[in-house]
Amino acid sequence: MNGATLRNVAQFQPRAFACRIIRPNFVSLACLILCSCLVLAACSDQQPLGLITKQIPAESGATVEQIFIATNRMSLANGFGTARSAQTKFGKYDISIPPNHSAGQIEWGGDQPDPAKHFATVAQTTYQNQSAFQTAFDRKAGTIPKSDREVVVFVHGYNTTFAEGLFRFAQIKHDLKLPALTLHYAWPSTGRIRDYARDRDSVLFARDSLEQTLLALTDSSAERIVVVGHSLGAFLVIETLRQISHKQRGRLRDKLAGVILISPDIDAELFRQQVRDAAPLPQPFVVFSSPKDNALRLSGLLTGKPRLGSLTGTPQLADLGITFIDVSAISDAGSGHLVPATSPTVLNLIRGMGQTIEAVAGDDDRFFGPFHRGVNRLNETGQLVDR
Template sequence: MHHTMERSSIAAAGKRLALLVLIAVGAGLVGCASSGYDRGDGLAGTVGHKVVRTYFATDRMLTHDPDPRKMFTEAGSEISYGVCEVSIPPDHDVGRLESPSVWRLEFKENPDRHVVLLETWVKPKNEFYAGLANRVAQSQGKNLLVFVHGYNVSFEDAARRTAQMANDLNFDGAPVFYSWPSKARESLYFVDRQTLERSTPRLKAFLADVFAQSNAENVYIVAHSMGNQGLTKALAELREEDPGIKSKLKELIIAAPDIDTAVFKEQIAPGLVAAAQNITLYASSRDVTMTLSHYFNGEYRLGDTRGGVPVIPGIETIDASNVDTDFYAHSYVGNSKSVVMDLSALIQSHARAAQRAKLKATKAKGGNYWTFEP
């Protein structure tokens, strides 16, 4: 009995250690931005940077603080709508979310060097959708891009990543992000998961309005990590209520999804395939966050290919294990040039995996999946 208790203690300690590492590396798509941008720091009149306008919906609580970084809290509320302006520096590299670095002796954000949230305006719902529809109408294909972030992401970081991705994808249309009230703290993984569950009905309501009021004929949705838990549930339920959304949902991209693989295959995938014209899954065997999530949750995550690359009818799976990315290999959908370029080909030309450069087909039980060639 002594040995049994000892093994149980070791197992429990191992799980606690896994959780500590998990919350240390985070599961969000974006890193934390510096809050040192000073609008009175000689930046007025700079013309080197590009400004990207993004639309947003959020069920974070509005504070009315004029600082765009403090305008919304981590608390949940009813949906607010608005517009953000984000800077893209002139020497921006595809796949980078430039931020101040102490190694470069940078202690404040500078729009000519960094991706910075410059302004945020809250709009009435009707004005928001009128502006969104107008921007959609200006695009050649009446296009709209929706981004849903993952765990440990602030409103500011969601805005910055959305603008960077829209810029890097050369997206012709209206970029919009939905920011659920993540606590944006590494230690609150499970709190974020519960928060997302509470936010999912509001996310679903937002998506319903997007399909009904944006006038978009081609809707592209990108969800990352934990954000896929809310998005997939919302879309499956929405499709049951309105099967017509499939005619508008051109591409659904689920990247590094922190979802139980077996649950997804058995309970979620059929509804998603019925809701979207095309679905692409990006996963990796090098994703440290997925590895730790698997250890702590006890089951392989959909974004983790170590247990086998998931081949699912109606979904094209891309194994991103070979792409260049950061040490944790979790944020590749935004910070890997190879993945961003692949996404660009997917969205710009609607090319399927077999038609896109740098992808190699691999035979597996149930069909093919694709890998990035070295």
């Protein structure tokens, strides 16, 4: 995919989106809340696993993905838990992907994973402090040509344990062939479907920690930073960018090469205020959305407001310089709440070309690769059109 193709994608005119609000009575509200809990569980793989499994040797034929981590979860003996911490911890995990891996899936193995069949942790490093992390990160970056030093930061969504978020990002990195520099930011979600309200509070609690992480990467040898937020993680991303902007810390702006929000669980009106405060937005700024996203549809019904990830673009948001990519026509991604990472159709398309494309935002010629490699065209109706 070349720069001209991306310009065509960016020039699509967003469609207006009308949302009919249903006001249920007390009985139907109780049923709705129950249904929403069941559907919102799609934010994770509904696995009981909350801890990283014991370290085991990588099986021959498995592929190992190395991922740096930052988190404000409390430390445990074999991973990180659900309690909040005032300290940001840094580390690195090596996750093996089995040779029988299917695109978009996490092959879980429970407490006794077999690397020939399952995702497994094969190495774990915890850094004593941020300085030690930056030293290790820069050492890794030094092995990569300067032009390829793009770090992708992934922020997970609601109802996600530490292991689930880390394994999901390992799957995304493997399936999309992301750059070598990747970091998973893990905020303290409880991993329980009933704790939606607590998870939202934990997102707000995590803003300072994510800010610290992004500024640490800004001061590293990375040339470009791309931030990807999913569901409530998207809410954390935009809140943190807004917070950094308020503090007038402009050094992040020079390295922030793009933002991708996947199924963002954000009030659309609130989002407009957030991006106004965070202006100027990095470009490109992409929102993967779908009016068929059941999780966000129910979230919108409960709150009385449509969620950003349910829109295909509205006239009220058209002036913000945001590209909406409607993936509602994709039928092989379960609930549709994490389509770019779980749909084999989209994964095959994105990774098809294999080269980082050049995206032009005004006079800015920075590179922006993840989630755009191989995408020939995504039209405004959500159809994938080969070109």
